[in-house]
């Protein structure tokens with residue numbers, strides 16, 4: 334076991350602060366990664382503040398991890414010391430249930446083990462990427478094929494990238510499809526880039542009028558201010574798919590009404606309180622569907638990283654030192670981030 338510096342919360346009410354955590358000694362199938370950068374996901378904030386009522390303290394968030402391999406166990410075959418590697422939202426799963434067998438470890442029937450906050454159905458706590466180092470099974474580590482100088486901007490792909498790539502692909506995003514993205518935050522801005530790269534016609538729905546120009550630069554063909562009923566009405570029955578990334582409870586009906594017959598709106602945003610229940614008639618009269626999606630499997634995460642490398646896609650980031658994290662959380666709550674904070678882990682040194 335080694336002791337490393339980390340940053341975390343001792344309880345729901347206090348700010349994150351420096352602490353020390355233990356990293357396990359390497360198992361034969363483990364890799365040790367010295368963390369260079371870690372993205373800041375809204376889920377980190379939900380967890381640090383116990384908004385989902387399941388946080389185990391102390392809590393060290395961070396599941397958009399990139400770094401360099403500094404040691405490997407005896408049986409490790411896919412990584413060597415010196416390689417760049419990434420870790421996303423999961424560090425383990427049962428490995429043999431039908432979901433794991435399908436390569437969809439995020440839906441593991443026994444519950445996957447989160448990179449932070451422990452196994453989904455309870456167990457020993459795990460500590461995330463706001464730390465100097467992580468030890469992880471090689472089967473949950475990802476290869477980075479982007480140019481090394483893009484590394485900090487690759488970090489957010491490990492959650493924001495895969496959480497949007499997976500449903501966009503699953504629901505058939507591609508040429509000839511008109512796809513709506515709701516919310517231009519960390520997830521939303523990656524969704525715009527990825528849907529555009531998949532060849533869809535992208536409509537971004539935002540509550541922030543000051544994000545219109547950015548949305549177009551990022552790949553949106555059209556931008557609609559979702560609080561403007563007249564603008565929303567123009568898209569009635571138009572969209573083949575909507576990916577909703579909003580982190581707060583809001584009315585779903587105005588978006589459901591924009592779907593074509595048989596089309597789906599998928600929620601990936603995970604607010605602490607439920608959305609108001611949608612109007613059933615908005616679903617039944619056009620056989621529309623309301624769905625959800627959770628991150629993506631490990632093989633699909635590698636596929637997403639390779640897709641993004643091929644298409645030159647990374648996150649738009651604002652680099653911060655570790656001790657800025659509490660201010661960063663406040664800015665996330667004001668939708669004031671363009672479009673992902675990434676922690677330079679040297680600052681924890």
Ligand code: NAP
Nearest residue numbers: 375376516517518519520539540541580581602603627628
């Ligand atoms: P984020 O960067 O804070 O972005 C959320 C965006 O939602 C904001 O930028 C804003 O966009 C919009 N928004 C915020 N408050 C709003 C409100 N009251 N009404 C309407 N729109 C609002 O968050 P994120 O990191 O992208 O994460 C988004 C959500 O996804 C979080 O709940 C997170 O926990 C969840 N998540 C889920 C998964 C999964 O596997 N399903 C994975 C990762 C994260 P505009 O300014 O453009 O309106």
Ligand code: ZN
Nearest residue numbers: 374376492493
């Ligand atoms: Zn996340």
